[in-house]
Amino acid sequence: MRADFPRTGHIETGPTVGAVYGIPPQPPVPENTRVLDAGALWIGVEYRDVDPAALRTTYAGNAAHLAELEEKSPPGGFFDEGVSVHVYGADDGHEYLRFDLFDSEPHYHYNHRPGPEGSVVNNVVPFDVTAGGDMLDWAFTRLRDRLPHMLTKAGGEHLVPHLDAAVLEPALTEAQALAVAARSAYRRAARR
Numbered sequence: 001m002r003a004d005f006p007r008t009g010h011i012e013t014g015p016t017v018g019a020v021y022g023i024p025p026q027p028p029v030p031e032n033t034r035v036l037d038a039g040a041l042w043i044g045v046e047y048r049d050v051d052p053a054a055l056r057t058t059y060a061g062n063a064a065h066l067a068e069l070e071e072k073s074p075p076g077g078f079f080d081e082g083v084s085v086h087v088y089g090a091d092d093g094h095e096y097l098r099f100d101l102f103d104s105e106p107h108y109h110y111n112h113r114p115g116p117e118g119s120v121v122n123n124v125v126p127f128d129v130t131a132g133g134d135m136l137d138w139a140f141t142r143l144r145d146r147l148p149h150m151l152t153k154a155g156g157e158h159l160v161p162h163l164d165a166a167v168l169e170p171a172l173t174e175a176q177a178l179a180v181a182a183r184s185a186y187r188r189a190a191r192r
Contacts, residue, residue, distance in 0.1 A: 011148055011149055011152045011157070011160070013149055013152050013153040014153075016123060017125055018107070018123055018124050018125035018126060019072075019123075019124050020121060020122065020123050020124075021068065021072065021120070021122040021123075021124060022064070022065075022068055022119065022120050022121075022122070023059060023062075023064075023065040023068050023069060023120060023122060024065075024111065024114075024120050024122055025095070025098055025109050025111055025122055026050065026054070026055060026058045027058070028044060028046045028048075028084065028086055028095075029046065029048075032046050032047065032048070033045065033046040033086065034046075034178055035086075035088075036171045036174055036175055037090070037167075037171065038090075038167060038168045038171035038172070039090065039162065039163070039164045039167035039168060039171075040089070040090055040091070040159045040162035040163055040164070041087055041088060041089065041090055041159065041163070041168065041171075042086075042087075042088040042089075042090050042093075043085065043086070043087060043088075043143075043171050043172065043175045044084075044085070044086035044087075044088065044095075044175075045083065045084075045085055045086075045175050045178040045179050045182060046083070046084045046086065046182075047081075047082070047083055047084075047182040047183070047186050048081060048082065048083075048084050048100070048102075049081040050078055050079065050080045050081065050102075051077070051078070051079055052073065052076070052077025052078060052079070055069055055073075055077065055078060056069070079104070080100075080102040080103060080104045080105055081102060081103055081186075082100065082101045082102035082103050082106070082183065083101045083136065083179045083182050083183050084098060084099065084100050084101070085098065085099040085101070085139055085140075085143075085175065085179060086098050087143070087147075087151075089156055089158075089159050091158075091159070092113075094111075094113050094156075095111055096110070096111055096112075096113075096151055096154040096155065096156040096159075097109065097110065097111065097150055097151065097154055097156075098111060099135070099139035099142075101135045101136050101139060101179070101183070105126065106126075106127040106129060106135045107124050107125055107126045107127050108124075108125050108127060108139070109122060109123065109124055109125075110122075110123040110125070110150070110153050110154040111123075111154060112154055112155040113155055121155075123153075123154075136176070136179055136180065136183065140172060140175075140176045140179075143172055144169075144172060147163065147168075148160045148163065
């Protein structure tokens with residue numbers, strides 16, 4: 001993490017890009033997710049295999065969320081897999097950022113806290129592999145260089161003054177190694 005991060009004052013975040021959904025991201029599976037303490041944040045690493053049945057099960061208890069999932073799903077539903085990197089506020093456990101380093105449709109999320117009426121703002125931004133290269137490397141570079149900006153865009157600006165490079169950098173280094181290992185191990189197992 002850069003020591004010269006902006007800590008207070010206005011942090012420029014730019015316009016909203018990608019698609020905004022009124023449903024939260026599918027929650028991580030706790031037993032598949034390794035969570036690391038990074039001071040003001042927790043960083044989670046998980047290998048995910050997404051399919052339509054699991055998504056329908058996730059949102060089955062909320063008719064509006066399930067309807068939006070069905071409306072926005074491609075024909076046959078969403079199928080993808082890969083590593084997910086989760087960024088939570090340690091103070092509230094809310095997942096503000098997620099990087100889905102998926103094989104078919106890599107993307108990342110700005111996941112705002114629900115509003116007073118429970119409204120969800122889940123901004124999903126597609127990742128261009130041609131321009132950005134390996135999303136795993138790209139994601140960890142963003143976490144090191146643009147974290148205050150990204151947290152602010154996701155509504156986590158209250159966390160920015162509490163970011164500590166001395167605590168965050170070792171957690172990011174470990175999380176990146178876990179992500180590389182998870183991606184390699186899963187794909188190696190799939191080739192057998």
